[in-house]
Amino acid sequence: MKKFLKIALSVVVVAIFIGTFVFLYVKSKPKQVAYEIVTPAIADIEKSTVATGKVEPRDEVLIKPQISGIISDVYKEAGQPVKKGEIIAKVKVIPEMSQLNSAESRLRLAELNYSQTQQEFGRMKQLHKDNLISKEEYEKSELAMKQAKEEKETAKDNLDIVRDGITQNSASYSTTMIRSTIDGLILDVPIKVGNSVIMSNTFNDGTTIATVADMNDLIFKGKIDETEVGRIHEGMPIKLTIGALQGINFDAMLEYISPKGVEENGANLFEIKAAITVPDTVKIRSGYSANAEIMLNQAKQVLTVPEGCVEFSNDSSFVYVLTDSVPEQKFKKQQVKLGISDGIKIEIKNGIAGKDKIRGSKKDN
Secondary structure: OHHHHHHHHHHHHHHHHHHHHHHHHHHHOOOOOOEEEEOOEEEEEEEEEEEEEEEEEOOEEEEOOOOOEEEEEEOOOOOOEEOOOOEEEEEEOOOOHHHHHHHHHHHHHHHHHHHHHHHHHHHHHHHHHOOOOOHHHHHHHHHHHHHHHHHHHHHHHHHHHHHHOOOOOOHHHOOOEEEOOOOEEEEEOOOOOOOEEOOOEOOEOOOOOEEEEOOOOEEEEEEEEHHHHOOOOOOOEEEEEEOOEEEEEEEEEEEEEOOOOEEEOOEEEEEEEEEEEOOOOOOOOOOOEEEEEEEEEEEEEEEEEEHHHOEEEOOEEEEEEEEEOOOOOEEEEEEEEEEEEOOOEEEEEEOOOOOOOEEEEEOOO
16 A cells, blocks of 8 residues: 555656646747738828817907996897997986086076077167168177077087986987997897996996907917927918817818917917808807817828837838748838828838738737
């Protein structure tokens, strides 16, 4: 029994030794690496950059009052179209007491003077009829009466302006009626009935009654990094996508590049503007976020390979061309001249042909 156990133990030890030897041999044997094979393709390559920004009207007009007072009526609201000269709101004038008293006093004096000159003219008219005075004296009396009447009308208009901000003679041009200065769409009406408003002057910009813009003339306003601003120029075509309008691309034309950059979050950015072509069937709102794709470079129908197939060394670039696949893959390192890249595929100007097969990424074992 002991002899049997010794023999069995010896067999186990030998088996372990042989198994370990085989394992180490297999482990030390180099593994055969297999690669994906890529065939160069003829394709278009476009190199572009994307600027983020917003869609805005080219011009937004701030409608301000020509007189200070209180808003008594608001006739329009945001989102409504408006024509040039159309009334948006009405201002009620709150007169200053000193000006009001002065205007009332001026009118009373003018009325007294007019009444006196009327009586004087009546007497002079009768004397002239009786040939007791000369025609010259009669005409002077008539002129004095007309001047007194004109002064009375002027004093009355002045009182109306101080008290109401309007006269009967100029009702159609009333400064109390706040009118749009352009045809367009009302974007905002920040005032309400009862709000105090101030006219624009040297010391104050004045209260904004409404913001009006022509929504048929829109621009994209965005920013681009300094690393790419040198490769764009006015007149370049742009493809615009608006986040709120999925599946629609808009054509635009770059028309402005800021000469001065602004630092934001450590990056130096330059403002750009582009005129947008909007179809009549599409409605765009002011302030929509948008992305502008600007074409920096492109190549049509050129030989391309995936950019991952290219190996870079110093100032040179290489690909590996398949020379044999049996019993194992063999490759030849081939220098190539590159063109533009879109980050996925890259142009090969020379060094390989379209029939060559190129080493790609490793296959999973």
